Structure formats: structure tokens, C-alpha cells
């Protein structure tokens with residue numbers, strides 16, 4: 382009787398215990414694989430942000446539109462007295478590297494409030510329900526720390542329009558997460574001072590429900606900088622670098638049309654690296670000109686020079 386019934390039962394129990402233990406270990410300390418209500422992931426608020434609008438060169442329209450939010454976080458009384466509640470969310474729209482994250486941080490820095498930064502793809506989790514749990518966790522923590530700013534980078538990872546590919550299947554998890562996000566945005570009190578900023582470079586792919594009033598109803602374009610903007614960005618980034626006396630930022634600005642803020646920051650840094658390589662203690666105009674080419678076209682390939690014979694082969698075709 383023991384061999385037939387008790388022993389197999391015991392065996393199964395031991396195997397189940399072992400697998401559950403190893404799964405728990407894999408999920409990390411504190412993660413209980415039976416408790417799906419809690420994402421277990423840590424979401425940190427950065428409460429000491431030093432970035433201000435002065436660090437963001439150009440982008441005056443975006444700064445102007447966001448300064449209202451800063452005002453509100455500074456002085457909510459003024460707005461609540463008259464009965465106004467601020468937009469709960471604003472969507473920063475623009476190509477990569479134009480400073481969307483930087484601007485969002487600057488809003489938190491100016492308003493001196495905690496800053497929760499999370500990427501849309503972090504909501505897409507392995508287990509069903511975990512993404513939604515993470516959204517819940519995030520909003521719970523934000524409510525505790527209000528007033529504060531939540532920044533969701535690349536929101537298109539969760540916010541893509543629902544139900545476009547009914548045949549694809551397997552998208553339910555993302556839809557659940559999006560639904561949870563929509564519910565949470567409706568649920569919290571706009572007067573409490575939790576402002577959600579989100580960034581995307583593909584606004585057309587977002588679900589309509591995200592864009593309706595009461596959610597991300599403000600759209601703030603963050604464009605590639607124009608000549609004036611490029612020169613200003615170069616100057617902001619040159620502040621921390623020793624520059625020679627021959628630097629002409631206008632010339633660099635003119636030579637970099639179409640470059641994003643991130644590329645311009647990189648140009649200054651590449652210039653500084655080149656100066657170090659050549660044993661100088663400051664950056665010259667030639668360094669910057671060289672680094673424009675490095676950043677835009679890549680490093681010079683010194684070994685890829687064509688021999689005379691190869692040039693002949695390329696240039697002349699025998700018939």
C-alpha cells in the first residue's frame with residue numbers, strides 16, 4: 382500500500398517543492414511566483430534632479446508649454462482655487478536624440494519633484510499579468526510621492542493601437558497592460574499633482590484612447606534643432622570642455638544641418654577625445670570639424686585606400 386500510494390505522492394510533492402524553489406530563485410529575491418498581484422520589480426524615484434531648463438538648449442516652444450506644468454507643481458493652490466485641473470499627461474513627440482528625456486528631467490528638476498522614469502518596453506513582461514501589475518505598482522508609488530512626475534519613454538511599446546492584427550494573437554498581455562495604464566490614468570486625481578510625461582517618435586501608432594482628453598491630451602513637438610538651436614546646443618555642451626580660442630560654433634552649426642541634439646553632444650565629446658589623442662589640453666576647430674565627419678559618416682578607414690591597380694579595375698571596364 383505504501384509503495385503504491387504514499388511513495389509516488391511523496392515523490393511528486395518533493396519534485397514540486399524543488400521546482401517551485403528554483404523558479405522562485407530565478408525570479409529574484411522577494412519574488413513569489415504565486416503572487417501575480419505584485420510585480421516585485423523595483424521602481425525608483427529620482428528625487429534629486431539637477432537638470433534644469435538651462436541645460437536644454439533651443440526647444441523654446443516645448444519649454445514654454447511645459448513651464449505651465451512646472452508652475453502648477455510649484456503653486457497648485459493658484460490653479461485649484463479657480464477650479465482648474467491641469468492636463469494629466471503630455472506627449473513629447475519627436476525623432477530620437479532630440480532631447481525628450483532631457484526635457485522631461487528638466488521639468489522635474491525645475492519643479493523640484495521626484496522623477497519616475499520607466500521605459501515602455503519594461504512593461505512588457507514574461508508572465509501574463511505582470512505588466513499590468515507593474516503599472517499598478519508605478520501609480521501606487523507615484524501617488525505616495527505626489528507631487529511628482531512619471532516619465533514613460535517609448536510609450537509605443539505598450540501604447541500601440543489595439544486589435545489591429547486579430548490574427549496575430551499573443552498580444553493580449555500588451556493589451557492588458559495598456560488597459561491598466563488607461564484605467565490608472567483615469568483613476569488618479571489630477572489635482573494631486575502627478576503629471577505623466579511620455580515620449581514617442583511614432584505618435585500615429587498610438588491607441589486613440591491614450592490621446593483623448595484627460596489622458597495624453599497635450600502633444601508637445603520636440604523637433605530637430607535649427608541653426609540657432611544647434612549653435613546653442615553646441616555651446617551648452619562645450620561649457621564643460623576646455624575650448625581653444627579659434628572655435629567658431631556658427632561654422633560647426635552650419636556644417637551639421639539635420640543633426641540631433643544627441644549627435645551634437647557627441648561631436649563635442651569626439652572632439653575632446655581627439656584632442657587628448659593628439660596630446661593637447663584643449664579642443665580646436667579642426668578637432669570639431671574632424672569629429673563632425675566621425676559622428677555623421679564614421680571613422681576614417683585608413684587601411685581602405687585603393688591601390689592603383691584596384692582603381693584601374695574600378696574605373697575601366699573592358700569590353
Ligand code: ADP
Nearest residue numbers: 437438477478479480481482483614642643646
Ligand atoms: P531622446 O529622449 O529624445 O531620444 P535624449 O533626451 O535622451 O533624447 O537626448 C540625448 C542627449 O542629447 C542628451 O542627454 C543631451 O546631452 C543631448 N541633447 C539633446 N537635445 C539637447 C538640447 N536641446 N540641449 C542640450 N542637449 C541636448
